[in-house]
Amino acid sequence: MTTTTAAGTERSTSATGTAAPTGTPADRTAAPADKTAAPAGTPADKTGARTDEAAELITGARERIDALDDRIIGLIQERMAVSAVIQQARITSGGRRVNLSREMEVLGRYRRELGKPGTALALTLLELCRGRI
Ligand SMILES: C=C(O[C@@H]1C=C(C(=O)O)C=C[C@H]1O)C(=O)O
Numbered sequence: 220m221t222t223t224t225a226a227g228t229e230r231s232t233s234a235t236g237t238a239a240p241t242g243t244p245a246d247r248t249a250a251p252a253d254k255t256a257a258p259a260g261t262p263a264d265k266t267g268a269r270t271d272e273a274a275e276l277i278t279g280a281r282e283r284i285d286a287l288d289d290r291i292i293g294l295i296q297e298r299m300a301v302s303a304v305i306q307q308a309r310i311t312s313g314g315r316r317v318n319l320s321r322e323m324e325v326l327g328r329y330r331r332e333l334g335k336p337g338t339a340l341a342l343t344l345l346e347l348c349r350g351r352i
Pocket residue numbers: 301302303305306316317318319321322325344345348349
């Protein structure tokens with residue numbers, strides 16, 4: 220379908236009502252409209268939900284997740300600071316920064332509690348706390 224704009228330019232009009240000038244790169248590469256997406260501006264729009272009820276539940280639960288992430292990030296930063304104190308004390312005493320037997324204990328604990336992804340998480344935490352080795 221084509222429409223003529225106020226400026227007199229002919230444009231193709233998509234199912235969503237958005238228009239790109241005919242023959243422009245945007246017109247040729249535009250993704251097909253998502254016919255199942257919620258209308259823009261509705262509560263469902265930002266959540267991917269298909270009903271307002273589900274969208275409200277998701278919005279509330281996302282607030283809880285954001286609050287949990289704040290605490291998790293704060294705890295990670297606290298862990299980094301405590302780990303740095305230990306590493307500095309060991310280095311000052313003539314030892315090495317890294318203690319592999321202790322790292323094995325940490326890795327084993329995360330794996331026991333969280334399964335295989337727990338190992339990856341613990342490795343990331345160790346990298347944050349003592350750098351890459
Ligand atoms: C904090 C320490 O030093 C390093 C950092 C670790 C950690 O952040 O958990 C574990 C072992 C060490 O490589 C420690 O030895 O306990």
